[in-house]
Amino acid sequence: MQYFRDRIVELHFFVISMYFEPQYSSARIMLTKFYTVETITDDTFDRYASISEAECLANSLERWAPDKDMDTQPDYLKFVFKLILDVFKDFEGQVGSEGRSYSVKGTIEEFRRLVKSNLDLAKWAQIAHVPSFEDYMEVGEVEITMYATMAGTLIGMGHIATKEAYEWLKSRPKLIQSLSVNGRLMNDMAGFEDDMSRGYVTTGVNCYMKQYGVTKSEAFKKLHQMRVDNDKIVNEELLTTKDVPKRVLKEAINCARMTSVAYGYGEGLTHPEGKIKDYIFSLYIDLIRL
Template sequence: MVKIAWRPLVRVSQDLASNGAAPEKALGFEGSVWGDFFIHHTPPQLQRSQEWMRQRANKLKENIRTMFRNSDDVVERMNLVDAIQRLGIGHLFEDEISCTLSDIHKSEFTSSSLHEVALWFRLLREHGLWVSSDAFNRFKGDDGSFISEVANEPRGLLSLYNAAYLLTHDEPELEEAISFSRHHLKSMMQGNNLKQPLVYQVRRALQFPLPRAYKRAEALCYFLEYEQEEGHISILLDLAKLDFNLLQGIHLKELKTISEWWKDLYGYIGLSYLRDRMVDNYTWTYMMFYEEGLSVTRIICAKIFALITIMDDTYDAHATIQECRKLNEAIQRWDESAIPLLPEYLEKFYIKLLNNFKDFENQVSVNEKDRVAYAQKEFQKLSHYYLMEAEWLHQNHMPSFQEQVTLSTNTSTAQLICVSTTIGRGDAVTKEAFEWATSSTAIIACAKIIRFMNDIAAFKRGKNKGDISSSVECYMTENQVTSEVAFSKLYSLIEDEWRTLNQARYEHHELLPVVQRVVNFAVAIMFFYDERKDAYTFSSYLQEIVRSLFVNPVCM
């Protein structure tokens, strides 16, 4: 779990005790640590008005655009792009960044600095512009190994380490770069040979290399570190803080809306066995896209997350096999005439499910209604796959490892969520982009990452009564190995899927914004299930980061 360690954080449980936090539930599910907090929360009064902040931000944006136009030095332009992205304001300069990197990609770049070459490599590959790993050959000896001098350059090693994580399949030289740089960075950390702020940056990178880091949390960390860097540009930091606080105000309004929706839904359907995870659902959606103009999409996607959780918990933690079959039959019919099929306790959920998808249709333009219909079909497919898992459990079926991976990839929710991220975005999502989001190999890669990370965390947590044998257990049984060996195998498979995601950047450069949403989903998976913890089922793990993102404004 990412720790925001530079300022003291009050334990949330004390603050929320009077705000309706739900009690702990049966079946190993914690109650929500947030309760009604975001319904009643009043943000602290900022020193400056929203209007002043917007005017100031607009002026700074123009000054930074002038910097883009006036800079002709490649390294200077790369540093500008890197700082803007790491400070979390890349969304404000998408055109400038795209043009700058396109120009750099077309021109020849030579440098004797490992840091500069690695930065060049990472920025271009992150934006779907292919460059060969041969760029690092100049730092290797005749035997193909990195020269000893490189091992004494902490900044260069860190840049190499971060860049190499953009590798694709069959790039052993970048695997070697990761191993080499990780070894020496760990040695430097153990020997206390690093200065600030490099210590913090290396520590974070060893947990989450930059291409897999949660960008908003990284930005919060980088705010204090950037001003310690030689040659930092103060107006970038000023704009980043202004933008963060302005967006936080928007996100708080969304959290209030979504929390009120969930409170009404939760109270109406009356299913006490559910995980109360609305803030977590919103946080996951926010991790995929936080930009100002995507409120409708964020809220719809968070609601779909919540509806999935209700269905998942019903299949896994409560319903009998007969009730599971009836629930799936009703969902496949998708009509109010199916209500009599259901046990009485599920009727209200089913009514709300149908009504919410009707509401989604009413919220979007005519040309987007087919996206809602496609999301509905994915929801129906997900129900079918949940029922298959329930049937396996009912039959005491022990699947093979491959059988388990095939079915559990389909129950991962990745396909439905990726489709949901296209709803409410109008013409910004082309037909080609939508089709890619529904059927690409990158979506399957993302699904496998969530399945393997979830299963590793769940194995440590212990099974609930409705859980089938996980990929960990199936691998252990099939190969007669320990859990640690199984973990190692799954982590290896996760790395393979990340290579597939990286490949999608270069193969579908023209669809990069949509590809990036899928990458962001995978990043969120790593964040929620890092260190073998399940921060979705046990949301107390997320208290500090949620408070840092949504409750505490950044000091300006």
């Protein structure tokens, strides 16, 4: 499908930032597949599908079975739906025998929430709707994939990914919420010019500018301060959270680091040329000088 971003190498690079240790080799393969599904889903809702097609896909994923209208949909949409189901079926085959089917179930739940947020943003973008900043962030902090990515990351981590870890994630802890908000703001600030140039006005920066009548520069300054304030919450939560293993908290921070690399120099996944390309060459290609 030509509209999919061909980013397997970039996605694996980001997977390495989650866990590089030898014992997580299988987990890295699983997470690369999950990142691929997330990316294809985002591209489908954000840049390609009509609203009726997006609704059909979202309804099918909510039911985890084909919508009544799926048979009449374009082949690409059927392919996307089947791909998603096949990937999760593969995950179930790998961890079900270990008694950890709950990890797949928990990830599916988060993925459904992600899909709903994709659809909500697609509907807003279709009519060039600029909601209040608060309404946008309520949807946008889910759409940035932090919750779903955390769930997908844990699937391959064996005994560390306990039922309690998934319940903790489901409870919307302040740590993940703060990291999600920061990720959303970084993404929107990095991609603001590109989004506006293609007529995509439903972004956090634009919502803030419209609601408060401020310039882009003023909005950036305010959103940056929000990120600083959220960093303080993150530090506090890292010190006080006792409900899950420290390794789970480490994965949350690794996810935030990945986001910082992805959006620290622009929209790194959409436009990997430059810093991301340099990092990839450094990690995979360039020889280590002794």
